[in-house]
Amino acid sequence: MQQASIITDEMKEQLGVEGTPTILEVEKGHIRMMAEALDDPNPLWQDEEYAKKTRYGGIIAPPALLCNARAGTGRGVQMKSPFLRALAGGDELEYYLPVRPGDVITSVSKITEYNEREGRRGKMLFTIIETTYKNQRGEVVATSRSASISY
Amino acid sequence: MAKQLCYEDVEVGTEIPPLVKRPTTRQLVQWAGASGDYYELHYDKDFAQAQGFPNVLVHGKLKFGLLGQMLTDWIGEGGILRKLSCSYRATDFPGEDLVCKGRVANKYVKDGEHIVECEIWTENPSGEKTTPGNTTVILPSRAQDKKEA
Numbered sequence: 001m002q003q004a005s006i007i008t009d010e011m012k013e014q015l016g017v018e019g020t021p022t023i024l025e026v027e028k029g030h031i032r033m034m035a036e037a038l039d040d041p042n043p044l045w046q047d048e049e050y051a052k053k054t055r056y057g058g059i060i061a062p063p064a065l066l067c068n069a070r071a072g073t074g075r076g077v078q079m080k081s082p083f084l085r086a087l088a089g090g091d092e093l094e095y096y097l098p099v100r101p102g103d104v105i106t107s108v109s110k111i112t113e114y115n116e117r118e119g120r121r122g123k124m125l126f127t128i129i130e131t132t133y134k135n136q137r138g139e140v141v142a143t144s145r146s147a148s149i150s151y
Numbered sequence: 152m153a154k155q156l157c158y159e160d161v162e163v164g165t166e167i168p169p170l171v172k173r174p175t176t177r178q179l180v181q182w183a184g185a186s187g188d189y190y191e192l193h194y195d196k197d198f199a200q201a202q203g204f205p206n207v208l209v210h211g212k213l214k215f216g217l218l219g220q221m222l223t224d225w226i227g228e229g230g231i232l233r234k235l236s237c238s239y240r241a242t243d244f245p246g247e248d249l250v251c252k253g254r255v256a257n258k259y260v261k262d263g264e265h266i267v268e269c270e271i272w273t274e275n276p277s278g279e280k281t282t283p284g285n286t287t288v289i290l291p292s293r294a295q296d297k298k299e300a
Contacts, residue, residue, distance in 0.1 A: 030185070033181070033184065033185040034185040034186070034216075036181060036185070037178065037181035037182040037184070037185040037186070037213070037216075038182075038213070038216050038217060038219075038220055039172070039178065040216075040220040040223075042220070042223060042224065044223075044228055054228045055228065055229070056228065062216070062219060062220065062223065063215075063216070063219035063222070063223065063232055063235055064186075064212070064213075064215065064216030064219050064220075067212050067215050067216065067219075067235075068185075068186035068187060068188060068212050068216075069186055069187035069188045070185075070186060070187035073212075085202060087211075087239070088210075088211040088212065088239050089211075089238065089239060090211070090236070090237055090238035090239055090284075091211070091212065091215050091236070091237065092234070092235070092236035092237075093215075093234065093235050093236070094233065094234045095231075095232055095233060095234070095235075147238075
């Protein structure tokens with residue numbers, strides 16, 4: 001007997017639907033907090049005098065700044081799952097432009113794929129979410145593709 | 152300042168200098184605040200144990216960030232990180248060594264860009280790759296610098 005799919009019509013209706021945008025106003029203080037959390041002493045993230053002499057001409061954000069909840073990575077979409085437990089499955093970021101203090105990043109996500117798999121912990125649902133990050137000039141600074149696992 | 156890494160300095164098989172980390176529960180709380188991820192699984196041991204884990208877990212996206220640190224240290228300010236991708240394949244716990252590693256898998260020139268692709272991963276104390284992934288970076292080229300100068 002074929003088992004019923006856990007992917008419902010209601011879930012399928014969410015495919016490709018753009019979610020609520022997340023707005024991140026990039027501040028030096030937030031970049032410093034992130035560098036401290038990583039324990040990453042790179043002066044390019046924190047030392048304005050140093051960063052001025054580089055080709056960036058000033059402080060820029062580390063790659064982690066665009067891969068988290070505050071940046072809206074995989075957020076704002078209508079996630080539905082028959083399971084209660086969730087884990088992050090993976091993240092893929094493509095970076096196109098540096099992000100600097102003072103930038104206002106607007107990210108918009110959409111669910112692009114569902115996959116059912118049998119895992120160590122039983123049946124699992126993989127939800128793939130793609131996010132586009134634009135700055136205040138409308139330039140795409142990065143895109144991401146994230147997998148959320150529920151089981 | 153360290154010497155800038157150039158395209159000519161790497162070959163297929165070249166290892167990225169490992170970045171040795173040992174995340175503490177304090178660091179997980181710092182990351183929760185900086186990243187906005189307040190999922191209890193990463194700071195509430197009772198919650199984690201009720202889910203069948205022995206301890207709180209290191210955030211996947213913190214591991215992503217640490218792999219990013221390894222890469223930006225390696226490529227220096229003259230290099231560009233174009234792509235960073237990883238899967239949170241196995242759990243890591245605070246108080247244990249988490250070593251970020253990588254190796255050059257491919258290098259080529261395309262549209263004037265000197266592109267280097269690498270396998271990257273984090274390794275736990277048992278030597279298991281808990282966060283395998285890959286990356287694409289663009290490095291400066293000495294040959295190109297000479298031409299431009």
